[in-house]
Amino acid sequence: MAPGTPGFTAPEVLLRNEVGPAADVFALGATIAYTATGRPPYGTGEAAAVSYRTVHEDIDLAGVQPELATLIRQCVAKDPAERPEPAAVIARCAVDSALATDAHYRSVARDAEPEPEPVPELVPDPVPVPVPGREPETVPTGPSDTTPYGGPDDQRRPARTGRRTGWLAACAVALAVPTTVWLLGEQDDQNSGTAPTTDATVSRPATTGPAGGPPDHIVNDRVSQDRWTLSDDSAQAAQGIGSCDLASYANSSPPMDLQSSVSHTTGSDTASVSLRPKTAGQGKRPAPYYVSVGLRPPHETDRTTGRPLASVSKGIGFTSKPFDMYSQWSSGGTIKLKYPDDFRAHFGNRTIDAIPVSDDRGDWTVVFYHVEGGPTKYTSVVCNGFHA
Template sequence: MDDLRPQDPERIGTYRLLARLGAGGMGRVFLGRSPGGRLVAVKVIHDEISEHPEALARFRREAETVRAVRSACTARLIDASLDASPYWLATEYVAGPTLGGAVRAGGPFPPATALLLCASLAEGLAAVHAHGVVHRDLKPQNVILSPQGPQLIDFGIARGFDQTVLTREGMASGTPGFAAPEVVLRNEAGPAADVFALGATLAYAVTGRPPFGTGDSAVVSYRAVHEDIDLAGADPSLAALIRSCVAKDPADRPGPAALIARCGVDSAIALDPHYRSLAEAAGAPGGGAPEPPAPEPAAPEPTAQLPDGGATTVPVAPRAAPAPAVPGRRGRLVRAVAVVCAMAAAGTAGWLLSSPDGTEDGGGGPGASGAASGPADRASASPSATAPAGPPDHIVGGDRVSQDRWTLSEDPDEAAQGMGSCDLGRLGLATSLPGDLHSSVSHTTGSDTATVTLRPENAGQGRRPDPYYVAVGVRPPHGTDPATGLPTKEVSEGIGFTSEPVDLYARWSKGGTIVLRYPEDFRAHLGGRTLDALPVGRDRGDWTVVLYHVEGAPDRYTSVVCNGFHA
């Protein structure tokens, strides 16, 4: 909760505004007080987007949805002004922390409390579905732990079972890691998609980690579609319950009523000691009260308020054409979501190497590229043009400036999930490969290490391709002193610490996976000296990880694509 700013109004309708509770792409949320003294959450749409029919339609639909859903598990609509600017709605103010904030502050839920939470959320969904509405964005950020029990908030993208989706063409709604496969692939959001989100939310509650890892939105969604949920360390019976909720096929998921029956709870969650300690910790407004319903952005941009820590793993989907970027500060993130809806990943969406036809949208920019600087160079560097020379022992950066730079998102919710993107400079320098590459970079917050994994998609199938040499550069946030190997005060501009070049297909017949471990597999070659890699914990900030195609000499390499992580 923040103080009002000079530009904020003193009143909205009959409500006196007391504080700022949140802000987003669509509007602002204020803590207000009615003439009779009731506290309300007042959501006001931004003036600059009130002229956009789509945004206004979404806002009006949210008010209609909250008005229609009358349940003990949801905040009630108190008042609204939807006919003239300023457009606003006021809902009941629910005191209590968000589930995300509670887990960050108090750690994972014990099994007994988690089971009560599951039953309560399922009961809330049953009430919402009974009104013919799908929430479509259930996640830890949208669950308030009130003293009476969990409350579902933020119906900004909710809709009726039979309503037309109000999203941009080719984009899915919901939050990466909590949106169900059918939402990601086809933007089909039915009641079963809410059950998937419930399972992912419960997984977060019992592990304290994002259910499908962290990283760029597109690749997190890719994991939700194709990979197992992260339940390491979870109680086995709870893990089985969660896995049934996040089944890839919506037909295999239990309905809310069946889920409540499976929980078999026989006491109220409000009486549970762990839950009560979290719900009561928020106190009264002004004394650490949590955030109320957060404003929904004008487009279904993915956000998540997730805990620091956990692994950042970035696998990559098969290649497809990029989606156009949406203008604005968060345009790169929106583009990534649009691409993954077509089951592809481009540029900021993760690590990607081009398809067999050699087409390339980009990904790495020129970075610290050596010889490859134009179409002719790219053609000569292609495996189909000339047989590549053997690799050097290492690559060198010297004083060469790399334009590839990964930065953590400026949005607090995205940053909490580890989302970020690369400043790509120019595009189009990546060379072609015989097939797609699946790759990842993993880092556990607080550790000194990271892991880079490379695997050709069709490893072991057919004839092994001609050698294609790659090296990985891991660049810390700051420069490296050639004399001591320690960080300097300047921002890092070189290629950082690099791995020894290796043939991408060296393990073709053994599964194809190549694993590089930072810092032990990395060195810096500066000023004629070879320096051991700096442990991650010695330089806090945004780390950039770049994959380079090496062309036979220490100074002949091309950045293919970049990613990174925050330490």
């Protein structure tokens, strides 16, 4: 009898039952290889034959990109002393967030029961979400601390504890992109339609509301009660785990089949947002559901200098153009946004560009808004965030 799973158990464990962190690194390397190739890392067959190949032969990395293949080979070195330390693997993958407490896995596990308070735990295999990065071309300016947020919608609404969200990191070609994924039930198909031909943000007409399509933008005209904060627990905070209080809006109606992700790599100027209907391409395209995504920095931003101020951010921050979340129905459903490129702040007739993430360190709040009318008629339906 041999310990462990054939093909994933380190040679020293098979030969001498020597266990330790180096054996875990070997298993990690074999798991990454299996994830990258879809094939057992040391082939198939009898357990003894697979274990023999694990001890004496090379791992199967055919088709794996060179940079990732190099990391895997180092992890599965026959000599445990030649394998990298776990901290070195984390550094090579640029991991800066936890793989735990992801809402997608909790929604699958809870089987329609009320969502419990999250407990940090190990999660299933990570889901890679490759997001191409690009640097902003300019250093934009942002909102001023002295500008009031007023109007009929500027009333403070009672807040409730919202959906607690964690982070999911994936190591692909030695680069891990932390993401958070929400999965919200099902929604029936409604009306048919034709999806646009592009797979990213598309140009949309400046209309006054959903009757003729979404407005060109939403206005930053209110004090937002939606706020994501990093966990007070030091262990969770070190993993980038936090929670979001989503303000209670009487007329909010979240889409029941929305899957979305938010990603940011610590130290970078950018963030990425992706979303898609879970049932994209199945049956008739549903009636339009217009969404605008808002990213709010931790602090108010001076509109003239583009530098963060000392005061806490009050408004909804920088927002994307509203769009129909079902617009890519026939081509996979995914819509991708890049921050700061695809985001602006709108104050009446004035529009300013988004600031780079690295300009304002702290807790960033990410909110999905349901646009139900003109530029001032929108409600928050999903809330998340990240720590920069």
